[in-house]
Amino acid sequence: MTSQATDISSLDMRGGVPxxxxxxxALRRQKxxxxxxxxxxxxxxxxxxxxxxxxxxxxxxxxxxxxxxxxRTVEAMQAWDEHSGELPPEEVYAALVADxxxxxxxxxxxxxxxxxxxxxxxxxxxxxxxxxAIDDWDAAVDGPFREQxxxxxxxxxxxxxxxxxxxxxxxxxxxxxxxxxxxxMVSGSVEPLPDNRSIxxxxxxxxxxxxxxxxxxxxxxxxxxxFMLANVKERYANLLLILVLLPxxxxxxxxxxxxxxxxxxxxxxxxxxxxVGLVADDNRLAMINNKFGVIIAMTHILxxxxxxxxxxxxxxxxxxxxxxxxxxxxNDWTAFWRVYFPQSVPGIGAGAILVxxxxxxxxxxxxxxxxPSGMFISNRIAHQWNVSGNWGLVxxxxxxxxxxxxxxxxxxxxVVGIDNVKLG
Amino acid sequence: MALPIYASPLQRVWHYAFRIICGLIFFFxxxxxxxxxxxxxxxxxxxxxxxxxxxxxxxxxxxxxxVDFFTNPDWQQAMWNSLSIAPxxxxxxVSLGTLAAVGLSQSHVPFxxxxxxxxxxxxxxxxxxxxxxxxxxxxxxxxxxxYWGVVLAHAxxxxxxxxxxxxxxxxxxxxxxxxxxxSMGAGPMRTFFKVQLPLILPGVISGALFAFITSFxxxxxxxxxxxxxxxxxxxxxxxxxxxxxxxxILAVATLMVGLSILLLATLEIMRRRNERLRGMSPV
Numbered sequence: 001m002t003s004q005a006t007d008i009s010s011l012d013m014r015g016g017v018p019x020x021x022x023x024x025x026a027l028r029r030q031k032x033x034x035x036x037x038x039x040x041x042x043x044x045x046x047x048x049x050x051x052x053x054x055x056x057x058x059x060x061x062x063x064x065x066x067x068x069x070x071x072r073t074v075e076a077m078q079a080w081d082e083h084s085g086e087l088p089p090e091e092v093y094a095a096l097v098a099d100x101x102x103x104x105x106x107x108x109x110x111x112x113x114x115x116x117x118x119x120x121x122x123x124x125x126x127x128x129x130x131x132x133a134i135d136d137w138d139a140a141v142d143g144p145f146r147e148q149x150x151x152x153x154x155x156x157x158x159x160x161x162x163x164x165x166x167x168x169x170x171x172x173x174x175x176x177x178x179x180x181x182x183x184x185m186v187s188g189s190v191e192p193l194p195d196n197r198s199i200x201x202x203x204x205x206x207x208x209x210x211x212x213x214x215x216x217x218x219x220x221x222x223x224x225x226x227f228m229l230a231n232v233k234e235r236y237a238n239l240l241l242i243l244v245l246l247p248x249x250x251x252x253x254x255x256x257x258x259x260x261x262x263x264x265x266x267x268x269x270x271x272x273x274x275x276v277g278l279v280a281d282d283n284r285l286a287m288i289n290n291k292f293g294v295i296i297a298m299t300h301i302l303x304x305x306x307x308x309x310x311x312x313x314x315x316x317x318x319x320x321x322x323x324x325x326x327x328x329x330x331n332d333w334t335a336f337w338r339v340y341f342p343q344s345v346p347g348i349g350a351g352a353i354l355v356x357x358x359x360x361x362x363x364x365x366x367x368x369x370x371x372p373s374g375m376f377i378s379n380r381i382a383h384q385w386n387v388s389g390n391w392g393l394v395x396x397x398x399x400x401x402x403x404x405x406x407x408x409x410x411x412x413x414x415v416v417g418i419d420n421v422k423l424g
Numbered sequence: 425m426a427l428p429i430y431a432s433p434l435q436r437v438w439h440y441a442f443r444i445i446c447g448l449i450f451f452f453x454x455x456x457x458x459x460x461x462x463x464x465x466x467x468x469x470x471x472x473x474x475x476x477x478x479x480x481x482x483x484x485x486x487x488x489x490x491v492d493f494f495t496n497p498d499w500q501q502a503m504w505n506s507l508s509i510a511p512x513x514x515x516x517x518v519s520l521g522t523l524a525a526v527g528l529s530q531s532h533v534p535f536x537x538x539x540x541x542x543x544x545x546x547x548x549x550x551x552x553x554x555x556x557x558x559x560x561x562x563x564x565x566x567x568x569x570x571y572w573g574v575v576l577a578h579a580x581x582x583x584x585x586x587x588x589x590x591x592x593x594x595x596x597x598x599x600x601x602x603x604x605x606x607s608m609g610a611g612p613m614r615t616f617f618k619v620q621l622p623l624i625l626p627g628v629i630s631g632a633l634f635a636f637i638t639s640f641x642x643x644x645x646x647x648x649x650x651x652x653x654x655x656x657x658x659x660x661x662x663x664x665x666x667x668x669x670x671x672x673i674l675a676v677a678t679l680m681v682g683l684s685i686l687l688l689a690t691l692e693i694m695r696r697r698n699e700r701l702r703g704m705s706p707v
Contacts, residue, residue, distance in 0.1 A: 030532055037527025038539060041520040041583065049546055049580050052561030053553060221449050228446045242688070243450050249684040249691075250457055251641045253661045254677040258456040260665060261463060261471045261674070268459060271472050300456060332435065361550025363644055368665050378552040385556060398553045409548045413541070 057402070060180075060395030063173035066165065069112040070099040074169045082163045082188055092162075093145040097134050104131050118390050119175065119186045120164055126155040163188045176396035200380065200397065207377045210295060211359035217299045218306040218355050219348065226310035226347070230317070241311075248304035256365050259297035263287040263369065289371025297369050302358055306351040309416075313347030350416040357408045360401065377401055457681055464489055464674035471671060489675035499672065502660040509571070509646075509656060510639040513578035517635045520579075521586030522628055526620070528587070529594035540587075547584035554581070555648035562649050569651030577649045578642060582635030589634060593627025593698070626698035633687050640683075 067074055072095035080088040103109035113127035133152045142148075150157035164186040168175060175185060182198035183190055192198065225244070229237045247255065262268050265284045273279040287293055317340065325335040363378035370379070381397050384390045427439045467486035468474050476484025493499045524543065528536065546554060558577050559568060567573030597620070605615040621628070643658045650656070657676065664673050 027532055030530060031534055034527045034530040034533045037530075038524045038533070041524035041543065042539060044520060045542060045546070045580065045583065048561070048576060049554070049558070050542065053549065053557035056553070056557040056560055221452070224442065224446050225449050228442075240450070242692075243454050245688055246684065247453050247457060249637065249688050251637075251658065251677075251680045251684065253641065253643065253658045253665075254460070254680050255456060257661065257665055257673055257677055258460050260669075261460060262456055264471060266470070266472055268463075268472055300452065303453060332438075357548060361552070363550075363552050364662065368662070378550060381552050381556070391556075394556055398550075398556060401550055402553055405548060405550060409541075 053402075056391075057395050057399045059391050060176045060393075060399050061172050061174070062392065063115075063168065063175065064171045065112050065115045066169045067171050069103050069108045070096065070165075070169075072096075073099050073165075077162070077166050077169065080162075080166070082166050085159065087146070087157065087159060088162050090144050090146050093149055093156075094139065094143060096149070097137060097145050098139055100127070100130055100134055101137070101139075104135070114389070116164065116168065118179070118388070118393065119168060119184060120160070122155050122161075123164075126153045126161070129153045130156070160187060173392075176392040177399075179393055180396040180400055200377075203375065203377045203380050204400070206375075207360055210291065210298075210374075210376070211356050211362075214295055214298045214302060214359050215306075215352050215356045217295070218303050219352060221299070222303055222306035222310055222351065223344075223348075226307050226314050229307070229311050230314035231319070244304050244307050244311075247300070248308070252301065252364060255301050256297060256368050259293065259300065259365075260288065260369055263293050263296070288369055289374065291370075291374045293369040293371075294366050294374040294376075297365050298359060298362060301365060302355045305358060306355050309350040309354060310344065310347040313350070314344055317343045346415070350412070353408055353412045353415065357405055357412065360405060360408075460674050461678050461681065464671070464678040466671060466674075469671050471669070471674070489672045492670075492672045493675045493679070496672065498655075499657075499660060499676070502655050502657045505654055506640055506657040509574050509578060509654065510636050512575045513582060513639040514632050514636045516575065516579035517582035517586050518628060518632045521583050521631060521635075522590050522624075525587050525590035525594060526616070529591055529597070543587050544584045546580050551644040555645045558645060559648040568649060569653070571654060574646055574650045574654045574656075577645050578639035579635075581642060581645060582638045585634035585638060586628075586631035589631035590624060590627045593624045597624060626694040629694050630691050633691055637684070637687060 073092060076092040076095040077088060080092060100109055103112065109127055109131055110124070113124045116123035129152050130149065133148075137145075155161050167185055167188055178185055178190060179193070180200050182193045182201050184193050185191070229240055229244075232240070260267075264270070265286070265288075267288075269287065270279065270284045273285065274281050279285060287296075321339050321343070322335050325339040326332075330338065360376075361378060362376055363382060366374050366376040366379050367382075370376070377397065378401070381394055381401070384394050384397065427436065431439065462477070463471065463473070465485045465487065466474065466477060467484055467488065474484050478484075527533065528540065528543075533539070558580075562568040562573045562577070567576065601619055601623070602615050605619045606612075610618065640656075641658055642656075643662045646654060646656050646659055647662075650659070657680075661673055661676060664670055
């Protein structure tokens with residue numbers, strides 16, 4: 001064998017190129033061709049998808065607005081010790097007046113006020129009042145400014161205002177992540193937010209446990225169906241599969257509106273229950289705009305994603321194993337539990353992770369049938385986006401959610417393999 | 425699943441109980457979709473069955489919600505927006521996706537796992553995060569609120585489906601066929617279009633259907649990346665469901681169920697054709 005190998009490596013191709021070298025070149029050419037085919041799409045995804053997400057997530061630590069808008073103030077505050085318990089010296093006030101005058105011309109003053117308002121209420125009013133007053137001040141003659149500023153708004157004379165401003169004056173901040181887990185450092189040290197403003201940890205937790213419950217319910221309902229599909233004659237299986245694929249292909253909005261119609265106070269289910277007499281007419285069940293509505297609608301919507309991977313695994317389990325177990329004396333339950341079920345575990349893993357990944361990112365269904373008590377973290381992100389415009393917090397919440405999903409994606413890849421994802 | 429003749433009474437009970445349980449689960453799967461179809465023919469503006477409807481009185485039924493859908497300019501505009509965005513997004517994701525899938529299925533691809541993970545990522549990342557990210561990027565390059573912005577965003581979301589279905593078809597593809605074509609003098613383009621593409625066509629078409637339905641059904645990204653001029657059918661339904669809930673939504677929903685049945689049927693035909701072709705080609 002060795003001598004043969006030496007023979008081949010010493011063979012020369014046309015033009016005197018050694019065979020080994022020529023093969024390596026052919027392989028390289030093949031690799032380049034494959035990469036060239038992939039390149040357009042890869043570039044498209046990286047530029048159009050990954051980089052935008054990356055830069056959005058970078059907003060969660062980016063905090064240059066205070067530094068950019070109030071550079072003199074930030075510099076003057078360096079010399080002031082915020083732990084001294086005293087208000088900053090006159091120079092800081094003078095710098096602030098100068099900064100605000102410039103910022104007013106550039107129309108950036110309210111951006112910084114809005115930024116600070118995310119951390120503690122009041123800054124917008126303080127800046128607005130200050131802007132109105134300082135318009136015609138002259139830095140050279142009208143000083144000192146400290147008392148005048150405090151006269152404009154007493155907030156300028158409060159220590160917290162300045163401690164907050166100094167804390168959030170660095171260009172990178174962990175502040176958004178702290179708010180994303182219900183902490184703040186507006187007073188100079190990290191403290192939990194008051195209970196009435198702590199909502200994010202609760203929402204992350206709710207998203208996780210409700211997704212887990214939905215995943216479990218989908219498994220509970222999906223397993224028997226997949227088992228049946230895998231064990232009836234193929235003719236019937238194909239027909240029954242259509243009943244699974246139809247919801248799979250039906251628009252998410254259609255299915256959500258269907259549940260909205262079914263679950264309403266005046267909806268079909270309540271109507272039926274009243275007609276049967278199980279529920280009094282004036283005491284209809286509240287099944288919508290709460291957690292119940294979200295759980296039932298999402299279980300229905302995600303059920304096909306559980307059934308299909310389960311079915312594709314169960315199809316490959318040879319029926320002879322169960323028969324062998326029974327012939328050796330196992331009863332139906334033992335044969336199922338000790339022989340069939342362990343072989344279906346890969347399908348359970350695939351389906352459960354898939355359903356869970358999809359559930360934690362859900363937005364539409366909780367938004368439409370969830371109400372305030374059925375809200376998921378995605379809805380909070382959308383709210384921060386639309387209503388508050390707090391993009392740094394959107395980035396921080398988004399990063400936490402994304403990291404959770406990516407960990408699950410990694411587990412999915414280990415358990416199932418991305419190349420083994422099956423659709424329909 | 426057939427019940428053996430020697431089954432004990434308990435086994436018999438379980439046999440039928442199991443079928444009933446499965447039947448109930450199938451009912452749970454299909455009932456919500458089925459129930460909106462009769463409700464969409466309601467002659468009242470209710471979301472529930474009126475006594476006339478239950479009595480099967482023709483008076484209780486009408487096409488008025490469909491008439492509203494086809495005459496209301498908002499809904500019509502939304503329909504045309506959907507119908508102009510989805511095919512274009514499908515075209516982009518299928519052409520780029522098929523090309524990349526062919527590249528990925530070659531035997532020596534460096535960083536194959538990483539590339540695959542990147543290409544599949546739009547399916548995994550929660551939509552709200554994709555939407556926010558793309559909003560910033562598209563506004564920076566001036567595509568936010570434009571037709572092409574929405575098309576590109578939807579194309580990105582559809583790509584994983586194309587990659588998955590086409591690579592799955594390519595697994596069964598016999599590469600000696602392309603070599604045979606090349607040995608008989610066909611160039612790479614000719615080989616692809618005359619030999620490879622016809623054989624992987626079922627996979628490409630099912631990928632296209634997935635990409636189409638992804639775009640046609642998408643709400644979150646279009647709300648962020650689009651503007652009022654790109655209001656699609658799902659967007660219109662979403663606002664309708666959130667604000668003034670109008671029964672026209674049920675008519676639209678019924679039409680969309682019809683569309684999914686159509687797509688499902690096409691896909692089933694493709695699958696059968698694929699199986700037939702696989703059976704014919706030597707392994």
